[in-house]
Amino acid sequence: DIQMTQSPSSVSASVGDRVTITCRASQGISTWLAWYQQKPGKAPKVLIYTASSLQSGVPSRFSGSGSGTDFTLTISSLQPEDFATYYCQQTNSFPLTFGGGTKVDIK
Amino acid sequence: EVQLVESGGGLVQPGRSLRLSCVASGFTFDDYAMHWVRQAPGKGLEWVSSISWNSGSIGYADSVKGRFTISRDNAKNSLYLQMNSLRAEDTALYYCAKGRGGSSTSSLVYWGQGTRVTVSS
Numbered sequence: 183d184i185q186m187t188q189s190p191s192s193v194s195a196s197v198g199d200r201v202t203i204t205c206r207a208s209q210g211i212s213t214w215l216a217w218y219q220q221k222p223g224k225a226p227k228v229l230i231y232t233a234s235s236l237q238s239g240v241p242s243r244f245s246g247s248g249s250g251t252d253f254t255l256t257i258s259s260l261q262p263e264d265f266a267t268y269y270c271q272q273t274n275s276f277p278l279t280f281g282g283g284t285k286v287d288i289k
Numbered sequence: 290e291v292q293l294v295e296s297g298g299g300l301v302q303p304g305r306s307l308r309l310s311c312v313a314s315g316f317t318f319d320d321y322a323m324h325w326v327r328q329a330p331g332k333g334l335e336w337v338s339s340i341s342w343n344s345g346s347i348g349y350a351d352s353v354k355g356r357f358t359i360s361r362d363n364a365k366n367s368l369y370l371q372m373n374s375l376r377a378e379d380t381a382l383y384y385c386a387k388g389r390g391g392s393s394t395s396s397l398v399y400w401g402q403g404t405r406v407t408v409s410s
Contacts, residue, residue, distance in 0.1 A: 183351065216396035218334070225384060225400035226326075226334065237398070269334050273394050276339070276348030278324075283333040 184208050184272050188281035194289040201257040203284045205270035210250045214274035217246055217255045220283075221266045229268075230255065260286070291315040291399045293385045298404030301375055309404055311368040311385030319343075319363035322388030322395050325370050327381035328403075337383070338370065342391035352378075375408045382406075 185208040195201050205215065213233035218226040228237045230246035233253055243258045257264055265288055270281040297309040311323070325337040338349045338359040347359055358371040368385055382403040388395035 214394070218397070220334075225402055226397075227400070228396060228398055231389060231396040231398075267333075271334075271336070271396070273396050275394065277350045278336040278339060278348070278394060280326075280334045280336060 183277055184211060184274065184279055186270055186272055186279050186281040188268075188270055188284050190284060191282060192285040192287065194287055195260050196289045197260055197262060199260045199289075201260050201264075201286060203255045203268055203270075203286075205248075205253045205255070205281050207251045207253075207272055207274075211272045211274035213249045214272055215246075215248070215253050216271045216273060217244075218269045218271065219264075219266045220269065226269065231273075257286075291387060293387060293399060293401035295383065295385045295401045295404035298383060298406045300407045300409065302410050303376060303408055305375055306371070306373045307375060307406060309370040309372065309383055309385075309406070311401060313366045313368065313385075313387065316387065318366040320391060322391055322393045323361060323368045324386040324388060324397055325359060325368075326384045326386055326397065326400075327379075327406075328384070329378075329381040332381075335381070339388070339393040340368070341393040346393040348393055372406070375406075377408050380406060380408050 187206045215233045217230040220226040234246045292314045324339045384403045385401040386397035387399040
């Protein structure tokens with residue numbers, strides 16, 4: 183099974199900050215990686231698919247990069263509505279594992 | 290507008306069974322893979338199972354393999370999860386999600402609001 187390791191597990195940031203979250207796969211997954219945002223009490227929402235493709239309707243301040251085993255989600259200028267938990271997921275092969283999540287909260 | 294409505298959750302004793310359903314609307318159901326993902330209280334997301342558009346490819350998490358069965362009825366725009374031999378660790382909010390494409394390994398584009406399963410005596 184492919185293990186997905188996210189870091190950090192939490193980050194405190196201020197509005198306007200640049201925030202970077204990393205996700206590492208235990209083996210190569212090409213660009214078969216998605217990023218999701220989840221707010222408390224809500225269903226997750228996809229932000230990025232195939233590592234760097236922005237889902238329609240998602241603000242351009244979100245971007246994804248990487249291939250192989252190392253991936254990054256970047257929020258270029260954090261907005262109040264971005265405080266949430268973020269998850270990566272590999273879609274290369276079964277089981278489709280998620281990372282442990284990164285909580286972004288207010289500094 | 291894509292809508293996914295889960296049902297069938299509830300309180301069940303360990304060892305018993307439960308069948309979850311997800312009714313889809315707003316898209317051509319039989320073109321897309323579908324997924325089940327769960328989230329235990331206060332925990333992260335855990336992928337449970339996926340099924341391709343034609344049921345030709347199915348996958349399960351190791352934690353549910355042999356106990357859970359995913360299926361779909363394209364004529365009814367419905368996805369199912371038959372859960373047998375339930376354990377306390379299966380307690381979670383279960384989400385139904387639509388895949389990006391027909392492949393069972395597609396990313397998850399739209400999510401329902403979830404149905405809660407509690408396994409307890």
